Amino acid sequence: MSLVSSVAPKEAERLWSECLALIQQQIASLSYKTWFEPIKAISFENGELSVQVPSQFFYEWLEEHYYVLIKNTLAQIIGGEARLTYVVIPPDEEGATDVVPLVQQQSIHVIAESHNGKSPGDSPASSKHDNLQPVKTYLNPRYIFNNFIKGDSNQLARAAALAVGNNPGGTSFNPLVIYGGTGLGKTHLIQAIGNYALENGKSKRVCYVSSEKFTIDFVDAIGADTMRDFSNYYRSMDLLIVDDIQFFAGKEKTQDSFFHTFNTLHQEGKQIVLSSDKPPKELRGLDERLISRFQWGLTADIQPPDLETRTAILRKKSEDDHIDVPQEVLDFIAANVTSNIRELEGCLISLLAKASLENREINIDLARDVLRLVVSDVRSPINVEEIQRLVAEFFDLPVDLLRAKTRKQEIVNARQIAMYLAKEMTNCSLKTIGLHFGGRDHSTVIHAYQSVEDQLKLDTKYRDTLQSIKRKIENTIR
Numbered sequence: 001m002s003l004v005s006s007v008a009p010k011e012a013e014r015l016w017s018e019c020l021a022l023i024q025q026q027i028a029s030l031s032y033k034t035w036f037e038p039i040k041a042i043s044f045e046n047g048e049l050s051v052q053v054p055s056q057f058f059y060e061w062l063e064e065h066y067y068v069l070i071k072n073t074l075a076q077i078i079g080g081e082a083r084l085t086y087v088v089i090p091p092d093e094e095g096a097t098d099v100v101p102l103v104q105q106q107s108i109h110v111i112a113e114s115h116n117g118k119s120p121g122d123s124p125a126s127s128k129h130d131n132l133q134p135v136k137t138y139l140n141p142r143y144i145f146n147n148f149i150k151g152d153s154n155q156l157a158r159a160a161a162l163a164v165g166n167n168p169g170g171t172s173f174n175p176l177v178i179y180g181g182t183g184l185g186k187t188h189l190i191q192a193i194g195n196y197a198l199e200n201g202k203s204k205r206v207c208y209v210s211s212e213k214f215t216i217d218f219v220d221a222i223g224a225d226t227m228r229d230f231s232n233y234y235r236s237m238d239l240l241i242v243d244d245i246q247f248f249a250g251k252e253k254t255q256d257s258f259f260h261t262f263n264t265l266h267q268e269g270k271q272i273v274l275s276s277d278k279p280p281k282e283l284r285g286l287d288e289r290l291i292s293r294f295q296w297g298l299t300a301d302i303q304p305p306d307l308e309t310r311t312a313i314l315r316k317k318s319e320d321d322h323i324d325v326p327q328e329v330l331d332f333i334a335a336n337v338t339s340n341i342r343e344l345e346g347c348l349i350s351l352l353a354k355a356s357l358e359n360r361e362i363n364i365d366l367a368r369d370v371l372r373l374v375v376s377d378v379r380s381p382i383n384v385e386e387i388q389r390l391v392a393e394f395f396d397l398p399v400d401l402l403r404a405k406t407r408k409q410e411i412v413n414a415r416q417i418a419m420y421l422a423k424e425m426t427n428c429s430l431k432t433i434g435l436h437f438g439g440r441d442h443s444t445v446i447h448a449y450q451s452v453e454d455q456l457k458l459d460t461k462y463r464d465t466l467q468s469i470k471r472k473i474e475n476t477i478r
């Protein structure tokens with residue numbers, strides 16, 4: 001189809017609805033409803049289709065997850081030169097016209113407006129609070145987005161944090177609450193927001209504070225009769241980051257003071273970012289008024305990282321420190337330290353310390369010595385052959401059949417499970433897994449993985465079977 005020029009909204013709507021029809025066929029219906037139905041076509045001119053999205057975060061999510069899909073669809077419906085322009089218009093500001101260019105990316109071109117009539121870096125606090133004491137940010141410069149590894153376990157939290165860092169106070173994620181277990185990256189992520197916003201001129205007055213420090217400052221202020229300074233200081237922030245809010249529990253006066261700080265900042269369109277070890281509604285000993293406010297914005301969790309993410313974190317850390325650690329050693333550590341990223345880092349550091357103190361080579365034996373101190377039973381990394389052997393044994397089949405061409409249903413079933421577990425339990429690429437299964441293509445492995453996932457969702461008996469095979473593999477490989 002050739003590029004035509006038209007400003008008619010009708011034309012835009014027609015083209016976009018053709019795009020939608022194609023997109024709908026290619027993604028899950030829930031994703032389609034969530035991410036595509038809210039998009040409205042605005043205009044089509046000189047090969048550029050403008051669409052309206054409800055928030056910056058929304059646009060970023062589309063870019064991160066559906067870039068290729070959207071690009072290919074546009075090429076198919078409009079032509080290879082087609083461009084897409086996003087206009088961010090929050091639902092309560094429809095009709096707003098002051099759109100400004102934000103980012104330009106390959107053939108998709110983005111326009112977004114800044115919210116609240118505020119442009120980035122133009123901090124309203126600066127004029128009002130000119131004579132306030134300077135901020136000590138308490139940010140650790142090591143905690144940045146660039147070295148925060150993305151994984152399934154932290155995907156939403158990270159995307160929301162990026163959106164907030166880019167537009168503090170201007171997204172609907174106010175407050176942004178990140179919650180999760182200890183050592184999973186909450187402090188890193190919330191500080192990354194502060195570092196990013198400062199570095200990119202999105203906020204001027206940024207402060208990171210633990211809930212304990214806030215409490216101590218509060219108590220000190222009462223003692224020294226400087227409550228007014230205390231309140232003014234925290235209420236002058238453009239971006240206030242409070243870590244571990246669960247420690248506010250039971251401290252009623254501090255909570256009361258924080259409640260007023262929260263209200264002032266929120267009313268002025270300033271950003272609040274919080275972390276907690278539980279979702280807000282499960283926090284005990286906190287005032288209901290606070291808990292309800294914590295739920296105004298977005299609450300996103302961080303889960304323990306999967307094997308792939310753990311390995312990626314170790315690789316990044318060793319690269320950043322310019323230390324050459326063999327991949328098999330990284331795999332070995334990642335396979336054994338499963339619940340906590342701080343511990344994962346600790347193992348790597350101990351490994352390096354031991355290597356240099358005892359002048360030993362960094363290898364599996366050394367790693368085993370280090371891991372024995374942290375993990376009660378050290379496991380060898382699992383390999384694909386072992387998984388195949390145990391799956392075949394479970395189904396009472398000769399292992400060769402898993403690698404053979406046969407399409408008998410029971411063998412296909414066992415083979416798919418073995419492929420699924422190989423993907424879940426090892427670090428092998430899809431291509432490598434395919435090769436282990438009689439030289440099959442990586443797309444066959446993806447298909448197997450998806451069909452096991454589908455059955456897991458539908459069939460509890462199947463889920464139990466898979467769990468017992470997995471347990472068997474874990475118990476055998478020690």
Ligand code: ADP
Nearest residue numbers: 147148149182183184185186187188313341342
């Ligand atoms: P929490 O506050 O949840 O207890 P931290 O933010 O202190 O956890 O994280 C513990 C350690 O793990 C920090 O050194 C942090 O840099 C590191 N870490 C956590 N998550 C990641 C990640 N996704 N990528 C890289 N490093 C991470």
Ligand code: MG
Nearest residue numbers: 186187188243
């Ligand atoms: Mg922390």
